[in-house]
Amino acid sequence: MRFVLGVDVGGTNLVVAAVAADGSTLHALKSEATRPEEGSESVLHRMVTMAHAVMEETRRAIPKAEFIGAGVGAPGPLDTKRGVVLLTPNLGWVNLPLRDLVQQGISLPTAIDNDANCAVLGECWMGAGRGALNVIGITIGTGIGGGIVIDGRLYHGSSDSAGEIGHTTVEVNGRRCKCGNYGCLEAYASGPAIALRAVEAIEAGQPSRLPEYVNGALGKITAQTVYQAAHDGDELADEVVGDTAKFLGAGIANMINIFNPEIVVVFGGVTYAGERLFAPLRREVAKRAFKPAVAVCRIVPAELIGTAGVYGAARTFLDQRDARA
């Protein structure tokens, strides 16, 4: 049986697993803290050690296990063709030739891609987007990112920058975004933006039980706190979740009007809000997007929690190999 190593390099965790080349199974999943403060050499060394451990364990379990390559998902921006990570503030990497370094460490042909791209490709291959050809993924966390799959393959654009959904404008004269612009989707619907909107409303005097969740320390309110309070019946929290649905709905409707995809997969903590978020989100999309495009498109939470990245990393190795062939 042929396998591909899938490696997901996150700011918090390193995840490595053996993925069957047909996507059917995943073996020897290993995860450990990334500890970027120890430097890129240390992270790379541990990543390679984990990769060898995964291969050993898989070969013991499956006598005919054969590894044909590795795929690595890393925070971008990166140059997939040259295999170089250009800049990752979270990890402190600059112009790191990640692909060649991993390739040397594990003695297998290797491909790299953006982590958000890999997560979307993973869901498209074996998760919520299974069987679909045109899929948009939107990752909502500290920031908002995205990935675009067209005709079953990742779309990278002309300089590996496609899919910056978080920095599309939904309000021309709107809130200032960390990127320096005004009115980006991320400035309204990222985790920190959700918390900030709640805190601003409380500071403006709107009644809410949210402060009780954080012993009055408003700075400790997170998006999760807001979802929990909304679940518990807090009106302000419910309003904030509703507004989030509105902004996300506008952003997703834009993607549907432009791409006409079969599926939009939503990743991240925001999905914990469940139908409290998804129901008004779908209503907002139905209101804003074109009917023939809405009619063919499902909006769903991601399914491969914790493994979408390794599935997608493995798949990107296969796709990049095929594209070169």
Next chain:
Amino acid sequence: MRFVLGVDVGGTNLVVAAVAADGSTLHALKSEATRPEEGSESVLHRMVTMAHAVMEETRRAIPKAEFIGAGVGAPGPLDTKRGVVLLTPNLGWVNLPLRDLVQQGISLPTAIDNDANCAVLGECWMGAGRGALNVIGITIGTGIGGGIVIDGRLYHGSSDSAGEIGHTTVEVNGRRCKCGNYGCLEAYASGPAIALRAVEAIEAGQPSRLPEYVNGALGKITAQTVYQAAHDGDELADEVVGDTAKFLGAGIANMINIFNPEIVVVFGGVTYAGERLFAPLRREVAKRAFKPAVAVCRIVPAELIGTAGVYGAARTFLDQRDARA
């Protein structure tokens, strides 16, 4: 020499020409009023008559001229696979099997596509987008439409609805659009929206010489009037053009952040405003879009004035034939 008939069915004009299969030349261009009020049978009959005339004329001029097929661009929405125009309010067509009707009339294999798609494909093939693989076209007139070329081919989406750039939201709680939503790009930057913003400012008492251009009949102000007055130094008109650049800039920056294309081609009367529009538009885009994406992207006016549609219609025949092969 092999030729493809290119047919561009507009609400105002029917345009037909013979396009060399390598795009190198265009022959016997013919144009006449569409006169949709005479009914679809009449329009089709005249279209077929023009097509025969174009073939005759080309064959007389080029003894070995051989016609291998025809491409027709028509207002959408339409189903390219079945060759059916679903609904065109401008022409009054509903579920018209345009492809088969033209095919019977001219006895050549035929393909159809959306008119905006054809215009973008034409520019990509032989106009402003020559040589580029990833191109976004944005057509600005009574409405705002678009077309998306990825890897040299039109991208249609999952139900032929991709590219509805005009109805992407740039202001969540913004102006009401004809489509029923709020804050669509079209509600700010289409021809009628540009005129409306000028009229509203005049009615609110802003000084302007615009009324002199229409003998005081404000309802006669068009986007062209606004460009002309801005050119002549009218401050209000200049402000309206500047605001248009801002909204279009936000919409185009969104497309660049999502698609990371090499070229954005702008079609329509708005291009007559020239650098007065394009200079602030490019500044707004540079402010809003990601630097690595802005760095590789040119924003240019369309070049094939009056012929982009027939070039693209011919090319879509070739591409649809290749896709089936």
